[in-house]
Amino acid sequence: MINSEQIIALLIDADNTQEKKMKSVIMEISAYGRIVVKRAYGNWTKEVLKKWEDDFRNLAIKPIQQIDYVKGKNATDMALVIDALDFLYTSNYDTYAIVSSDSDFTPLAIKLRESGKFVIGVGKESASEAFKQSCDLYLCLEKLNMDSDEVIEEVENNANNKETEIDELDRLLQIAANSYQDDETGYTNVSSAGTYIKRVKPDFDISKYGVKKLPEYIERKSDLYEMTKYKGKGTVNIIAYKLKENNT
Structure with a gap:
């Protein structure tokens, strides 16, 4: 039986996840406790991220703007890591859920676990084994209930x-x-x-x-x-x- 009393920080790498899956992700993560932080990191001026705007309102996700300081270089990962470590040393969250398929978050997951935190990774099945193994639990986006996404879309439209x-x-x-x-x-x-x-x-x-x-x-x-x-x-x-x- 899952301990549902955990206090959770949900940190989303918008550049490396599926926006249409976020409602299902929150459903699954909420089974492990109360999500008190929901942040999505990205350069929201990019056209490819425009679809996230509805999620900010409907799912109460706080967008964290991160510009690309150097063309071709993504600064989103670093912003997410900085916030995670800030929470680690200044807050009392029991669980960190990292939504990304990027193996660059492997050292962060290891650090959080070494500090006694429960780490949930959420990403594609094709994510690196290093990142998967650095988490206490890894949820594959492809295996989240597809029907629920269709149901949710219909509910929001009607x-x-x-x-x-x-x-x-x-x-x-x-x-x-x-x-x-x-x-x-x-x-x-x-x-x-x-x-x-x-x-x-x-x-x-x-x-x-x-x-x-x-x-x-x-x-x-x-x-x-x-x-x-x-x-x-x-x-x-x-x-x-x-x-x-x-x-x-």
Whole structure:
């Protein structure tokens, strides 16, 4: 089971990542804790980076402008490294997520790990083994759920598309189930899933889905989920769920 109480700094090398994947990246990283810093580094005057503007607004990412001081030389990497080391010595972040496929970040990942930090790398499958091995966890962009990207794009283009919104909620429940399931039973506490969903979507309102509580929604989707209830501490009853085998 993942420790979801980590405080995370998400640092994005915009020159070496896929902008269209950022919503899925944030969904995955949020399973490991609360992202308190979301910064993307790049020379935003470049035409190739213009598409990032929507992500700044919709995903609350702070753009960090870095001009190319020398033509043909990219200064973005250095700006990201400087900020990461500044955070390391002046802040108390538990986890650093570096979104890039650039092997130049290998020394940074090693330094962060040597300092006791958990390092998540996010990049292409073709990234160097050196960078992958310098991270505690490496997530391949190509393996992030493609359907979720399509769902998200539809949601942003048509806020009234309820079927699409439900598809996104099921994707979040799937991530939560895979991240927080009990190692022995395979079930995930619905409360943990709800906390994760609110972390990813602060405006989440279960009433939009025609139910009063998240367990009611899960119970209605019996084709996707199995539910169980058991006694917790004192008078507390725990409600948990897991994905049915054909939906894992």
